[in-house]
Amino acid sequence: MFSRELIAASARPLLLSILAEGESYGYALAQRARALSQEQVQWTDGMLYPVLHRLEDEELITSEWRESETGRERKYYSLTRGGRRALQREKEQWLAAHNTLVQLWKLPPVST
Amino acid sequence: METPPGFNLDHAVAQWRDELARQPGLTPADLRELEAHLRDGFAELRKNSIREEEAFHLACERLGPSQPVAGEFAKAKPARVWVPRVFCLTFLIVFGAFAAVAFLSTPWYLASATVKLVHAEITPSLSGANPNSAVSFTSPLEFNSFLRLMETRDIAQQVASRMSPAERQDFLAPFARMNTSDSSANLVDRLLLQREVYPGRLAYTLGVSIEHTNPHIAAVVADDFAQVFIDAQKTNPRIMTRAANIEWLNHAAGHVNMSEPKVTLLLAGGFVAALLAAIVAAALVHLLTLSGSRRPPAKLAS
Numbered sequence: 212m213f214s215r216e217l218i219a220a221s222a223r224p225l226l227l228s229i230l231a232e233g234e235s236y237g238y239a240l241a242q243r244a245r246a247l248s249q250e251q252v253q254w255t256d257g258m259l260y261p262v263l264h265r266l267e268d269e270e271l272i273t274s275e276w277r278e279s280e281t282g283r284e285r286k287y288y289s290l291t292r293g294g295r296r297a298l299q300r301e302k303e304q305w306l307a308a309h310n311t312l313v314q315l316w317k318l319p320p321v322s323t
Numbered sequence: 324m325e326t327p328p329g330f331n332l333d334h335a336v337a338q339w340r341d342e343l344a345r346q347p348g349l350t351p352a353d354l355r356e357l358e359a360h361l362r363d364g365f366a367e368l369r370k371n372s373i374r375e376e377e378a379f380h381l382a383c384e385r386l387g388p389s390q391p392v393a394g395e396f397a398k399a400k401p402a403r404v405w406v407p408r409v410f411c412l413t414f415l416i417v418f419g420a421f422a423a424v425a426f427l428s429t430p431w432y433l434a435s436a437t438v439k440l441v442h443a444e445i446t447p448s449l450s451g452a453n454p455n456s457a458v459s460f461t462s463p464l465e466f467n468s469f470l471r472l473m474e475t476r477d478i479a480q481q482v483a484s485r486m487s488p489a490e491r492q493d494f495l496a497p498f499a500r501m502n503t504s505d506s507s508a509n510l511v512d513r514l515l516l517q518r519e520v521y522p523g524r525l526a527y528t529l530g531v532s533i534e535h536t537n538p539h540i541a542a543v544v545a546d547d548f549a550q551v552f553i554d555a556q557k558t559n560p561r562i563m564t565r566a567a568n569i570e571w572l573n574h575a576a577g578h579v580n581m582s583e584p585k586v587t588l589l590l591a592g593g594f595v596a597a598l599l600a601a602i603v604a605a606a607l608v609h610l611l612t613l614s615g616s617r618r619p620p621a622k623l624a625s
Contacts, residue, residue, distance in 0.1 A: 237356060241360075
């Protein structure tokens, strides 16, 4: 089980990474994150949106309201160029942290 | 329909939305997005043939309780919550202060006495002399000289000397915090400060008004001003040549009214000042929270 702090810290790279696969909307993002973490991350879906809005404020993602195939309106998010750069930086930092720890745990490091 | 009676999705969603809307910091767009999420979650759960009511409750649960969720939204955009709060608070405090001063401070009264300068039923025009007038004015300038006469320190001094010690004390009471080492000079200065001389709007009359917290003393002093002015006219050779007509030089006094304009002015000024202060405060908060909104979220999990 992830701690609250870790969930909060990882939300940003997680959302950027999912959006790097292509545009998506809140519900699908939450579902994808849940599936990826194999239910280890206990998301409260509503908490996802403030993070998305913050990323939007920082112009790392953009959003657009569109009608979905179900006929209901959805707000679709997609990564900007700045978002891709931010994701690259996040990746480097998380892997650096990861590699620092795995040395102590005698596990193989991961290369970028 | 397999829908059990008693559950209506739209009704349930509306109720859920209403409760969420009561939380501060959520915009209509936020609510729309959360509702879309709720309906998506509901539709997915229904696919797994979960009962409608249960599916709705599960979808709500996944979305999270309204208060902490709204709290996170507010944290992401603190300006949304704080700007209106600070605006209202600043406005209320500043306006309240002005209103308190306007209503709680001692009311001021305005007493005025008027001196009738012309002995005529019908107001003469400035250009032509009226044969019935004891004093005829050939120009507005001449009329103004009467105004200036009323304004002299000499008249104020005579008014001061006519006042009884008790009247002097009453008159100076509201200004007690002022230096009273030379009370007679002080009294004259105060008399000059509290009086206003103005020409009558429609007739050749001179008005003198005294502003004071005590309406009685204000009326007495206004009367004194008028009387001293009339007495001074009796030594004016131009008036004396028509001594027979002297009785017209009369005055109407004792008209006292509360100086409402001060309250209105304070309220109007307070409104404007409060509005400006609120705008400035809200703008400051907006700028401050703008830089703060870049901070990472405190928590994401329930």
